[in-house]
Amino acid sequence: MYKVVFFLIVSQLKMSYKKFAAMHPFPSYEEVISAISAFPDKDMGMQMYAEYGKPHHELLKKAYESGMNDTVCKEIGQAIYNMGGMQAMQMNHYAFHYFSPFAKSRDPEIYLSAARHLEHAWDGIGEWVA
Numbered sequence: 146m147y148k149v150v151f152f153l154i155v156s157q158l159k160m161s162y163k164k165f166a167a168m169h170p171f172p173s174y175e176e177v178i179s180a181i182s183a184f185p186d187k188d189m190g191m192q193m194y195a196e197y198g199k200p201h202h203e204l205l206k207k208a209y210e211s212g213m214n215d216t217v218c219k220e221i222g223q224a225i226y227n228m229g230g231m232q233a234m235q236m237n238h239y240a241f242h243y244f245s246p247f248a249k250s251r252d253p254e255i256y257l258s259a260a261r262h263l264e265h266a267w268d269g270i271g272e273w274v275a
């Protein structure tokens with residue numbers, strides 16, 4: 146029973162992600178870099194800046210535009226890990242969490258669950274634990 150309810154909730158969220166992504170385009174690489182540069186926590190901002198390159202941007206954009214598809218998100222996590230290890234995964238996750246359009250959503254369910262969804266999709270890649 147609980148698995149069925151959980152499945153329905155997750156399915157509904159994924160439909161919400163797709164609808165949200167269709168209405169709110171992913172920011173350009175330059176927009177994200179500008180936002181990272183202005184991040185209030187300068188140390189974390191520098192770490193994100195060092196790890197967030199154009200290839201990472203395109204991968205995270207793909208995850209966003211896929212409606213947070215599990216398979217796509219897992220493949221993206223693996224690709225980011227292959228390019229830069231755990232540090233790259235953490236900093237790109239933070240960049241996604243803080244600067245994707247989900248972060249500007251007024252719906253806390255969308256905002257909070259999208260980054261958490263990415264965390265779960267990446268579970269088991271390298272040292273990543275959801």
